[in-house]
Amino acid sequence: MQIKNKHQINHRISTDCVIFGFDFNQLRVLLIERQPVEGVPQMMALPGDLIFEEENLDMAAGRVLKELTGLEDIFLEQVGAFGDPNRVNKPNDKKWLQAVRQDPDARVITVAYYTLVNMNDYEPQPSSFAKSASWILVDDITELAFDHFEIFQSALKKLKDKINTQPIGFNLLPEKFTFSQLHKLYESILGNELDKRNFRRKMLKLNIVESLDEKQEGVPHKPSQYFKFNEENYLKLLEKGFNNFGF
Amino acid sequence: MQIKNKHQINHRISTDCVIFGFDFNQLRVLLIERQPVEGVPQMMALPGDLIFEEENLDMAAGRVLKELTGLEDIFLEQVGAFGDPNRVNKPNDKKWLQAVRQDPDARVITVAYYTLVNMNDYEPQPSSFAKSASWILVDDITELAFDHFEIFQSALKKLKDKINTQPIGFNLLPEKFTFSQLHKLYESILGNELDKRNFRRKMLKLNIVESLDEKQEGVPHKPSQYFKFNEENYLKLLEKGFNNFGF
DNA sequence: TGCCTTTGTGTCAAAAGTACACTTTGCGAA
DNA sequence: TTCGCAAAGTGTACTTTTGACACAAAGGCA
Structure with a gap:
C-alpha cells in the first residue's frame, strides 16, 4: 500500500440499505420519503445513514436496518461501494443537500447493503426517518434520489444471482x-x-x-x-x- | 438519507487491486512487498493507494492498475468495500503503519477491485511500488498484510462465480x-x-x-x-x- | 347441488451430462 | 531411419435433467 500525504483526503461514508420484502405476490422494497424542502420535488430514497465512529460497515448497515424495521440478526449482504452521489446528475439532489446539510460539497461514498425480510416481522419504528417508510413494488421503482436507483438495480441483480446459489x-x-x-x-x-x-x-x-x-x-x-x-x-x-x- | 452532524466522521478511502494473471498453467496474483521496516517481518500485500480528490472509485483503481502494469481499459470490477484494516488483528501491521504513516490511527476504508490481465502484456512500470511486484501462485498465497487475504479470497470467489456467467x-x-x-x-x-x-x-x-x-x-x-x-x-x-x- | 378457484399430480421426448480409450502428429534421440 | 515420447484430437453408450403439457381433487360459497 502506497501512502502519500497529498492523497489523504477525507470523505464521509454512509451506508444505504435495499430492504426487500415479499407480500405473497410481489417483491417490494422499503423506501423512505426525503424530508420535504421548498422547491424540490419529493422523491423516494433508500434508507441510510452516515457511519458512526466506532462502527464497522456491517454494523452501520445493521443499525440502519434495526432503526427502521426493528429487525436484527437477519440476512444482510454488501452490494458494494458507490462513489460520489453528490456529483450525480440530478440538480434537485444538490438543492436538497444544500437545504438540509451544512456542507453540501463534502464528498460522500456510500456502501450499500441488501437484506431480505419477512414482511410480517416488520414493525415500523419511531425513529425519525421510519415515519415516512413504505413498501414499494419493485416494478414501480423507476427513479430514486441521488444514485439510489443504480444501487437498487445492483442489489436486485445480486439477489437474482444469489437466489440460484443459496436458499x-x-x-x-x-x-x-x-x-x-x-x-x-x-x-x-x-x-x-x-x-x-x-x-x-x-x-x-x-x-x-x-x-x-x-x-x-x-x-x-x-x-x-x-x-x-x-x-x-x-x-x-x-x-x-x-x-x-x-x- | 438521515443527516446528523455527529456522524460526519472523516475517513480515508483507499483502493486495492487483485490482479489476476495466467501463465498457461496456473493462476497467479500480482503482489507487492511492503516497504521494509525495522522489526517488522516482510509480508506481501495487494497493490493499492489512497484515492485522489478528483477521482471516483473506478478511476482510482484504474490508476493503480496502470501505474503498476502499464495496462488500461481492461476488465476491472469491484469486489466490495472492506472496513477498518487498521483494526485487523495483526500487531505487525500496526507497527508498520506507525513507521510509514503520520497518523496510524486514522480510519481507512478500502474499496477492492479485481482485474484479469494477459501476463504477456504486463510491463513493469517505474512507479515506486512496482519495483517489488511479483506474480504469486494463487495456491501459495496463505497470508497477506492487513485484511488483504480476506479481500483476495472474496475476489477469487467472485471470479469463480463470474466465469460461469460471462466469458x-x-x-x-x-x-x-x-x-x-x-x-x-x-x-x-x-x-x-x-x-x-x-x-x-x-x-x-x-x-x-x-x-x-x-x-x-x-x-x-x-x-x-x-x-x-x-x-x-x-x-x-x-x-x-x-x-x-x-x- | 353446482360453480368457482386453486392445489396437486405424471408422462414422454429432447437435451445435456458423464464416463471413458485410442489414434494422430511432430520432434528428438539413438 | 526408426523408435519413443508427449500432447492433440476425437465418439459412443448410458444416465440424468429439462421442458412442455392437462385434468382430477378439495373446499367454500351462492
Whole structure:
C-alpha cells in the first residue's frame, strides 16, 4: 500500500440499505420519503445513514436496518461501494443537500447493503426517518434520489444471482409457507414464469423443503399443504458439492 | 438519507487491486512487498493507494492498475468495500503503519477491485511500488498484510462465480490460444478437473471460440490448432437469454 | 347441488451430462 | 531411419435433467 500525504483526503461514508420484502405476490422494497424542502420535488430514497465512529460497515448497515424495521440478526449482504452521489446528475439532489446539510460539497461514498425480510416481522419504528417508510413494488421503482436507483438495480441483480446459489429466498417467507408462495417468490425475483410442475419437482428433489402435517384453512378452494425450509438437508447438499439451483 | 452532524466522521478511502494473471498453467496474483521496516517481518500485500480528490472509485483503481502494469481499459470490477484494516488483528501491521504513516490511527476504508490481465502484456512500470511486484501462485498465497487475504479470497470467489456467467476468462489469455490453454484456465480458476472431451464439446457448442487457420509450431508433439474468442457470437448467445455456462 | 378457484399430480421426448480409450502428429534421440 | 515420447484430437453408450403439457381433487360459497 502506497501512502502519500497529498492523497489523504477525507470523505464521509454512509451506508444505504435495499430492504426487500415479499407480500405473497410481489417483491417490494422499503423506501423512505426525503424530508420535504421548498422547491424540490419529493422523491423516494433508500434508507441510510452516515457511519458512526466506532462502527464497522456491517454494523452501520445493521443499525440502519434495526432503526427502521426493528429487525436484527437477519440476512444482510454488501452490494458494494458507490462513489460520489453528490456529483450525480440530478440538480434537485444538490438543492436538497444544500437545504438540509451544512456542507453540501463534502464528498460522500456510500456502501450499500441488501437484506431480505419477512414482511410480517416488520414493525415500523419511531425513529425519525421510519415515519415516512413504505413498501414499494419493485416494478414501480423507476427513479430514486441521488444514485439510489443504480444501487437498487445492483442489489436486485445480486439477489437474482444469489437466489440460484443459496436458499436465501426463505428469508422472505414466514416459517411455514405454501408451495405456491414459494413458486411466486421465485418468479417475482427472477422476473419470469416458471412451470408449476417443473418447479415443484425440482425443489422437492433438492430435498430442502419439508412438508408439515398442516393445511391451509378457510380458503375457498383446495387447501394447500404447508412446508418449511429444512436447513440440515441443505447443509448435506452443500457437502455434496452443490452450487447451483439452476432456476 | 438521515443527516446528523455527529456522524460526519472523516475517513480515508483507499483502493486495492487483485490482479489476476495466467501463465498457461496456473493462476497467479500480482503482489507487492511492503516497504521494509525495522522489526517488522516482510509480508506481501495487494497493490493499492489512497484515492485522489478528483477521482471516483473506478478511476482510482484504474490508476493503480496502470501505474503498476502499464495496462488500461481492461476488465476491472469491484469486489466490495472492506472496513477498518487498521483494526485487523495483526500487531505487525500496526507497527508498520506507525513507521510509514503520520497518523496510524486514522480510519481507512478500502474499496477492492479485481482485474484479469494477459501476463504477456504486463510491463513493469517505474512507479515506486512496482519495483517489488511479483506474480504469486494463487495456491501459495496463505497470508497477506492487513485484511488483504480476506479481500483476495472474496475476489477469487467472485471470479469463480463470474466465469460461469460471462466469458471473462479470455481476458487472461492472448488473442490466440490453444484449447488446452483454455481448458487449463478453467480448471485453475474453478479449482477442479474438467474432462477434456466434455469441456471441448461444451465450449464448441456455445460457438464462442473460433478455430484459426494456424497451428502451433516447434512443439515436440502434435501441434495444436489456435483459437480465438468470437465476440459477435457471444452477443448472439446473450440475446437468446443465455446466462450460465454451467462449468 | 353446482360453480368457482386453486392445489396437486405424471408422462414422454429432447437435451445435456458423464464416463471413458485410442489414434494422430511432430520432434528428438539413438 | 526408426523408435519413443508427449500432447492433440476425437465418439459412443448410458444416465440424468429439462421442458412442455392437462385434468382430477378439495373446499367454500351462492
